Amino acid sequence: MTLLIGALIIGLILSLLALGVLVSFRIFSMSDITTDGSITLGASIAAVMLVKGVNPVLATAAGALGGACAGAVTGIIHTKFKINSLLSGILVMTALYSVNLHVMGRSNVPLMQARTLASYGESTGEWLANGKTVNVLGWTVASADAALLVLTLLFAGLAGAALFAFFRTQLGTAMRATGDNPQMIRALGSNVELNIILGLALANSFVALSGALLAQYQGFADAQMGIGMVVWGLASVIIGEALTGTRSLGLTIVGTIMGSVLFRLLVAIALRWGLNPNDLKLITALFVFAALVLPGFLERLKTRKHAA
Amino acid sequence: MLSIKAIRKTFNPDTVNEVRALQGVDLTIEPGSFVIVLGMNGSGKSTLLNAVAGSFYVDEGTINLAGHHVTKWPEHKRAKLIGRVFQNPFSGTAPTMSIAENFALASKRGQARGLGWALSPQVMRPLRDRIASLKMGLEDRLDNAIGSLSGGQRQALTLLMATWIKPELLLLDEHTAALDPKSADQVITLSDEVIQRDQLTTLMVTHSMQQAVSLGDRIIMMHRGRVLHDIRGAEKKRLRPEDLLDRFDEVRRREQLDESAAAMLNDLYI
Numbered sequence: 001m002t003l004l005i006g007a008l009i010i011g012l013i014l015s016l017l018a019l020g021v022l023v024s025f026r027i028f029s030m031s032d033i034t035t036d037g038s039i040t041l042g043a044s045i046a047a048v049m050l051v052k053g054v055n056p057v058l059a060t061a062a063g064a065l066g067g068a069c070a071g072a073v074t075g076i077i078h079t080k081f082k083i084n085s086l087l088s089g090i091l092v093m094t095a096l097y098s099v100n101l102h103v104m105g106r107s108n109v110p111l112m113q114a115r116t117l118a119s120y121g122e123s124t125g126e127w128l129a130n131g132k133t134v135n136v137l138g139w140t141v142a143s144a145d146a147a148l149l150v151l152t153l154l155f156a157g158l159a160g161a162a163l164f165a166f167f168r169t170q171l172g173t174a175m176r177a178t179g180d181n182p183q184m185i186r187a188l189g190s191n192v193e194l195n196i197i198l199g200l201a202l203a204n205s206f207v208a209l210s211g212a213l214l215a216q217y218q219g220f221a222d223a224q225m226g227i228g229m230v231v232w233g234l235a236s237v238i239i240g241e242a243l244t245g246t247r248s249l250g251l252t253i254v255g256t257i258m259g260s261v262l263f264r265l266l267v268a269i270a271l272r273w274g275l276n277p278n279d280l281k282l283i284t285a286l287f288v289f290a291a292l293v294l295p296g297f298l299e300r301l302k303t304r305k306h307a308a
Numbered sequence: 309m310l311s312i313k314a315i316r317k318t319f320n321p322d323t324v325n326e327v328r329a330l331q332g333v334d335l336t337i338e339p340g341s342f343v344i345v346l347g348m349n350g351s352g353k354s355t356l357l358n359a360v361a362g363s364f365y366v367d368e369g370t371i372n373l374a375g376h377h378v379t380k381w382p383e384h385k386r387a388k389l390i391g392r393v394f395q396n397p398f399s400g401t402a403p404t405m406s407i408a409e410n411f412a413l414a415s416k417r418g419q420a421r422g423l424g425w426a427l428s429p430q431v432m433r434p435l436r437d438r439i440a441s442l443k444m445g446l447e448d449r450l451d452n453a454i455g456s457l458s459g460g461q462r463q464a465l466t467l468l469m470a471t472w473i474k475p476e477l478l479l480l481d482e483h484t485a486a487l488d489p490k491s492a493d494q495v496i497t498l499s500d501e502v503i504q505r506d507q508l509t510t511l512m513v514t515h516s517m518q519q520a521v522s523l524g525d526r527i528i529m530m531h532r533g534r535v536l537h538d539i540r541g542a543e544k545k546r547l548r549p550e551d552l553l554d555r556f557d558e559v560r561r562r563e564q565l566d567e568s569a570a571a572m573l574n575d576l577y578i
Contacts, residue, residue, distance in 0.1 A: 166423075168425060168426055168427070169421075169422070169423045169424060169425060169426055170412070170416055170421040170422055170423070170424055170425075170426050171421045171422060171423060172426070173405070173409055173412060173413055173426040174413060174416075174421050176402070176404075176405060176409075177402040177405060177410075177413055180402035180403060180404050180405060181398075181399070181401065181402045181403065183394070183399050184399060184400055184401060184402055184413075185402070185413065186383050186384050186387065187361070187383075187387055187390075187392045187394075187400070187470075188387055188413050188414055188416070188417045188418075188469075189384050189385070189387030189388055189416075189417045189418035189419070190384060190413075190421060191382075191384045192384065
């Protein structure tokens with residue numbers, strides 16, 4: 001049971017990362033590798049501030065802001081210096097590795113003693129449940145875990161709703177149009193370059209927020225924690241699209257959150273069944289490759305059958 | 309209204325692909341004037357429109373529009389003054405977004421975009437009626453993605469979007485060239501209606517002699533990056549398609565003469 005709840009919580013925390021990837025990958029049609037660096041940046045900024053005793057809400061917000069800056073830098077390199085978006089992301093990701101080490105001062109910052117959002121959530125849960133365990137639908141669960149699950153669910157829901165609302169504002173629709181048809185939105189007087197910079201800042205603030213929360217949940221920030229995270233986000237987005245379709249933005253957002261949780265659950269089950277954790281990134285990459293290639297392949301198979 | 313002075317533009321300068329697209333164009337257009345731009349392929353008509361719209365900066369010369377020196381303005385800033393319809397029906401609309409959302413974007417042309425709802429009542433209220441006036445039955449499909457519509461429908465909507473806020477200048481770049489004859493007719497009729505109703509200052513590029521004689525009050529004929537003929541007033545009213553074709557032939561003949569004369573001089577003196 002603890003394993004299941006743990007998987008759900010991590011899935012929900014990483015759904016913020018998946019939402020960030022949704023913005024860069026689906027709205028702006030960019031594969032933004034800054035993600036790998038900005039999740040660690042969010043985690044390390046939050047961790048360092050928490051160790052110094054800063055208020056956890058403030059530390060988490062600072063982490064998200066750091067991600068926004070990283071995304072903006074990628075956007076500026078891409079739009080102002082006309083460097084390919086993939087390469088811009090790679091440059092910033094590489095630079096962020098050093099930045100993160102400087103922020104943390106070493107490669108790993110543990111949060112054992114620090115008061116974090118997670119520890120606040122756990123103690124609130126125990127206070128509400130009036131004990132170490134609580135009965136949920138017949139299951140006995142640690143009340144700390146239950147509280148964290150509710151808290152992360154709330155976080156993911158709020159983030160999804162905020163993103164949905166934003167993309168229905170004047171600025172948000174102009175950003176969607178930037179990804180859809182830049183020529184059109186430029187002719188309607190919107191600054192395409194600025195929209196891309198803002199969009200990548202928004203995407204990476206979600207990614208860094210996810211990193212800040214993840215560090216607090218797992219109790220440490222680590223320089224290596226970002227490796228392969230953009231692929232993880234892509235997998236979540238793709239699973240989400242399979243679950244809810246892409247007909248409306250709201251459904252896509254809900255799907256992405258569900259996709260992240262489902263993917264984490266599948267991974268937890270596979271690990272439980274004896275999957276070598278070393279193979280995890282390989283399998284994730286293979287999965288995303290298959291999900292990107294299969295639809296086109298099936299389509300061709302179908303037309304060939306028609307032709308025959 | 310629009311005043312263009314001695315603008316020049318060379319693409320890929322000092323390479324084998326050098327194209328002198330505009331070689332000193334002077335043009336003044338009065339408010340409310342509807343100007344047709346004619347010319348053969350490569351004569352610089354579309355380049356002229358793009359220079360005015362700000363798709364690139366001109367190498368020399370100045371452009372003044374509605375009392376602003378816009379020569380150094382970026383494209384998105386000039387959009388405050390200019391409405392545009394492109395040749396490609398896919399260029400003027402955002403395909404995965406709904407009809408209503410596309411119009412919400414157009415209703416903010418050249419204005420600051422904030423965090424207010426895009427589909428506000430101020431946008432939605434007049435939208436249905438204006439779209440119903442197209443008589444295409446699109447008023448019941450406002451939530452449909454615009455990419456699901458035909459080229460003619462999209463071009464009609466783009467025209468409506470470009471003129472939703474009255475532009476100081478309307479630029480139509482062969483906006484019916486990619487449509488089937490029936491849709492092209494519809495879009496041309498609609499363009500003329502909107503231009504007459506709102507007294508829009510308009511620059512329209514076309515390849516159709518028929519459109520050139522039946523529409524507008526002035527014809528500019530471009531050749532090799534310059535304005536060759538400027539026909540207006542009574543002369544424009546009397547003009548028939550054959551007259552225009554004659555002028556095209558004249559250009560072609562002169563071009564041949566030039567080339568053969570050059571060849572002759574070459575043989576004689578070099």
